[in-house]
C-alpha cells in the first residue's frame with residue numbers, strides 16, 4: 075500500500091525532446107492519445123491544447139579560425155642586460171593600447187634598475203616558437219603609486235607607459251578592470267610565467283592557476299601584525315588574499331593579474347581584479363596577497379589621462395570596456411563544438427544568452443489601472459494567470475489587469491493569493507489571477523506546469539538587458555536599446571546553489587522544497603541582464619508531435635539573471651495541491667485521501683484494497699456509492715488513473731449494466747475481417763417523405779444488421795420513412811424504417827440524452843462496403859483526436875479533425891450543466907467549432923475499425939462557441955444493448 079503523488083504516478087517523467095505517450099494501449103492502437111474524462115493533473119497541456127501540426131528543430135554549426143587568445147593582455151616585463159640578453163622578471167597587464175598595469179615592487183630589480191621592455195603575444199618567452207605573433211615594446215615611463223614605499227607591501231601598484239601603441243590583434247589586446255569594491259567571485263585565475271616550485275627556475279611557458287579568494291580575517295592568521303616588516307599594519311582593505319586549494323602550483327608572477335573572465339556576446343573578456351603582490355613560500359598553500367584594482371580606479375585613469383592617453387572617464391565601465399575589443403575575444407567554451415590548432419568549430423545554439431523580440435505569448439505583464447512594473451505572470455489556461463504573491467500588490471493597489479501579446483489588456487476578475495503567504499516573504503510566494511474573459515489560445519500556447527522533481531537538463535529564464543552587450547555576432551558598436559533575453563541556466567541543488575549574500579535576509583528559513591535554484595557558475599559582464607520578476611523558468615518540451623512550453627518555476631530573487639550567483643524561483647510542483655483546490659472544480663485535497671493501489675491496473679482488473687475486501691478496477695460511474703462517500707469525507711483507492719476506482723465487489727452494483735450486448739461486442743472483430751473499403755460506408759442518411767419527394771435531414775450510423783443509431787433531435791416526433799446507405803450511386807440503397815426509439819429522458823433544452831435508435835424492416839447483409847460502426851465502450855476516456863463527420867448540403871459527408879476536451883473545460887462557458895453522458899470537442903484550427911444537427915464523432919483505428927464516440931446534439935449557436943457538445947456513446951452502451 076503506497077501513498078503517492080497523483081500526477082507522478084499517472085504520467086511520469088517527460089524528458090525534453092523525447093516523445094512519449096500518455097496512456098497505454100486500450101485495446102486498439104498503441105500510439106493513440108487518450109483524454110480521461112476527469113482532469114486530475116496540470117501536466118496535461120499536450121491534451122488540452124493539442125495542435126495538429128508538427129514542429130522541427132535545426133541547429134547550425136559553423137567554424138571560425140582560432141589562435142590562443144586567452145593571454146592577450148599578458149605582458150612579460152624585462153630588463154635588458156649589458157650583454158644584450160633580456161631577463162624577464164615580472165608580469166604586467168595591458169590595460170590600454172600603450173599602458174601596462176603592474177606591481178609597484180616590479181619597477182626596480184634587485185640591482186635597483188628599472189625594466190625597459192615588455193613583450194606581448196608570446197606564450198613561450200624563451201623559444202622562438204610563435205614569435206610571429208609577439209610584439210616587444212620599450213617602456214618609456216614608469217608611474218609608481220605615490221603612497222607606495224619599497225619598505226612596505228601597501229599600495230603595490232604601478233603603471234608603465236609604452237613607446238607606442240600595441241598593434242591590436244587576437245593575441246595582443248587590453249584587459250578590462252573590475253572596478254567594483256565587492257569581489258563576488260568564488261574562483262579567480264592568476265597567470266604568469268610563474269615558477270612551479272620554490273627556488274626553481276621560472277618556467278618559460280605561461281601558466282594559469284585557479285585561486286579561491288579568502289576573507290582578509292582568515293588571511294591575517296598567516297600574515298599577523300609584525301611578523302612581516304613590510305606589513306606592519308596588517309592586511310588592508312585594498313588588499314585581497316587568494317589561495318590555491320590544489321597546492322600544486324605557486325601563485326602567478328609578481329605584477330601579473332588576478333582575473334576573472336566575464337561572458338558577453340558569446341565571448342569572454344578578462345577583467346583584472348587584483349595584481350599579484352607577494353606570497354609566502356610556495357608549496358605551503360599559504361595565501362598569496364594581491365593589490366585590488368578597484369580602489370585605484372581613479373588614480374589609474376588620472377595617471378593615464380595626464381600622460382597622453384585619450385581615454386574617456388568611463389573607459390573601464392564594464393559594458394563599454396567589454397564591447398571595445400569584442401571582435402578579438404575568445405568564444406565562451408559552451409559554443410565551441412570542435413577545436414584544432416588553428417580552427418574552432420562553433421555551435422551558436424549552445425550559447426548561454428539569447429535575444430528575443432518579445433516575451434513568449436504566454437507571459438503577461440501585470441498592470442495596475444494602466445501602470446506597470448517589473449512583474450509578470452504566465453497564462454496557464456484561457457482564463458487563468460499564475461504569478462508571484464509579491465506581484466499582486468503594488469503601492470497598496472491590487473493588480474487590476476494583465477497585458478498580453480504586448481498590447482491586449484484584460485481585466486482580472488479574481489485574485490487568489492496563497493493563504494500562507496506573508497508580505498515580503500520568500501515563502502508561498504504564489505498567486506492565481508482569474509480573468510474576466512477568455513483568452514483565445516488558438517494563436518499561442520498556454521504554459522504547462524512541471525509537476526515532477528527538478529530535472530537535470532538546462533532550461534531558460536527571462537531577463538532584459540542592453541542589446542549591444544548581449545547579442546551574438548556583435549561588432550562592438552554601442553546600442554543601449556533594451557532587449558528581452560532568454561539566458562540558458564541549469565538547476566542547482568542545495569549544495570551547488572549560490573545565493574547572493576544580499577538576499578540571505580529574505581530567506582530567513584533558508585531554501586525549502588518550494589524553491590528552485592537556477593543559474594550558471596559563469597559570470598556575466600555586470601548589469602548585462604536583469605531578471606524579469608514572475609517570468610518563467612521554462613523549456614520547450616516535445617510531446618505527442620507538438621512542442622509545448624513547460625514552466626518549472628517563477629523567478630523572484632536574483633541578479634545578473636543567475637549568472638555567477640544563482641536565482642531563486644518558486645517551483646510549480648510544490649504548490650500543485652493548493653492550485654488544484656482553486657482550479658479544479660470539485661477538487662478535494664487529495665494528500666491524505668487519495669491512494670493509488672495498483673498503478674498499472676486497467677479497467678476490469680482485480681485490485682487489492684487495503685482493507686482486504688475483494689475489489690475490481692471500475693470507472694467512477696460504476697462505483698458511485700464509494701465515490702459519493704469520498705466526496706463527503708473518507709478516502710478512496712484508485713487504479714491506474716484517477717477515473718478508475720478500486721471498487722469493493724459488492725459496491726459494483728451498477729457494473730452489470732456495463733456488460734456489452736454480444737452483437738455490439740463482436741463488432742470490432744467482424745469489421746476487421748471484412749477488409750472494408752472506407753469507414754464512411756457505415757453511415758446512412760435519414761429521409762422523410764414530403765410532398766416533393768424524399769428529404770434527407772440528418773445522419774445515422776449502422777450499428778447492427780437492423781439498427782441505426784442517431785440523435786433524438788434528428789428524428790423528433792415524426793417517424794422517418796427510409797434510411798439510405800452511402801457510397802456511389804450504384805451502391806446506394808434505401809431501406810424502409812420500421813420503428814424509432816427516442817431516449818425517454820431526452821431534454822431538448824440542454825440536449826441531454828439526445829440519442830435515438832431506428833429499426834429497419836429488412837436485415838442488412840455485411841459486405842466490405844456495408845458494415846456497422848462499433849461503439850466506443852470505454853467509460854473512462856476517449857481518443858484525443860477524433861474525426862467529426864458532417865453531412866453537407868448535397869448529402870455528402872465532410873470530415874474535420876477535432877480534439878476532445880474535458881467536460882470541466884467546456885463547462886466554464888456552457889450555458890447548461892454538462893453531464894457525464896456528454897462530451898465536448900473543438901476544432902483547434904478554428905476559433906469556433908461548428909456542427910450541423912447530426913454530426914458524429916468517430917475514431918478510426920489502425921486496424922480499420924471505425925468507432926462511433928459521439929453524436930452531436932442540436933446546437934445552432936456555433937458562431938459563438940469554441941466547442942461542440944456531443945452525446946457520449948459509452949454512457950449509452952447499456953441502454954442500446956437492452957433495446958436491440
Ligand SMILES: *[C@@H]1O[C@H](CO)[C@@H](O)[C@H](O)[C@H]1NC(C)=O
Nearest residue numbers: 155156157158159160161200
Ligand atoms: C644570452 O643568451 C644566449 C641565448 O639564450 C645564451 O646562449 C647566453 O649564454 C646568454 N648570455 C648570458 C651572459 O647569460
Ligand SMILES: *[C@@H]1O[C@H](CO)[C@@H](O)[C@H](O)[C@H]1NC(C)=O
Nearest residue numbers: 171172238239240383384385
Ligand atoms: C593610439 O591608440 C589610441 C586609442 O585607440 C588613439 O587614440 C591614438 O591615436 C593612437 N596613437 C597612435 C600614434 O596611433
Ligand SMILES: *[C@@H]1O[C@H](CO)[C@@H](O)[C@H](O)[C@H]1NC(C)=O
Nearest residue numbers: 294295298299306307308309
Ligand atoms: C594589526 O594592526 C592594525 C593597526 O595597528 C590593527 O588595526 C589590526 O587590528 C591588527 N590586526 C591584527 C590581526 O592584530
Ligand SMILES: *[C@@H]1O[C@H](CO)[C@@H](O)[C@H](O)[C@H]1NC(C)=O
Nearest residue numbers: 388391392393394554600601
Ligand atoms: C556603464 O555605463 C552605462 C551607461 O552609462 C550604465 O548604464 C551602466 O550602469 C554602467 N555600468 C556599470 C557597471 O557601472
Ligand SMILES: *[C@@H]1O[C@H](CO)[C@@H](O)[C@H](O)[C@H]1NC(C)=O
Nearest residue numbers: 564565566567568569570571
Ligand atoms: C549537486 O550538484 C553538483 C553540481 O552539479 C554535483 O556535483 C553534486 O553531486 C550535487 N549534489 C547532490 C547532493 O546532488
Ligand SMILES: *[C@@H]1O[C@H](CO)[C@@H](O)[C@H](O)[C@H]1NC(C)=O
Nearest residue numbers: 702703704705706707708709
Ligand atoms: C466519515 O468518516 C468517518 C470516519 O472514517 C466515518 O465513520 C463516517 O461514516 C464517514 N461519513 C460519511 C458520511 O461517509
Ligand SMILES: *[C@@H]1O[C@H](CO)[C@@H](O)[C@H](O)[C@H]1NC(C)=O
Nearest residue numbers: 746747748749750751752842
Ligand atoms: C483487402 O482489400 C484490398 C483491396 O481493397 C486487397 O488488395 C487486399 O488483398 C484485401 N486483403 C484481404 C486480407 O483480403
Ligand SMILES: *[C@@H]1O[C@H](CO)[C@@H](O)[C@H](O)[C@H]1NC(C)=O
Nearest residue numbers: 821822823824825826890891
Ligand atoms: C431540461 O433541461 C433544463 C436545463 O437544464 C432544465 O431546466 C429542465 O428542467 C429539463 N427538463 C426536464 C423535463 O427535465
Ligand SMILES: *[C@@H]1O[C@H](CO)[C@@H](O)[C@H](O)[C@H]1NC(C)=O
Nearest residue numbers: 513514516517903904905906
Ligand atoms: C481567431 O481570432 C483571432 C482574433 O481573436 C484572429 O486574429 C484569428 O485570425 C482568428 N482565427 C481564425 C482561424 O479565424
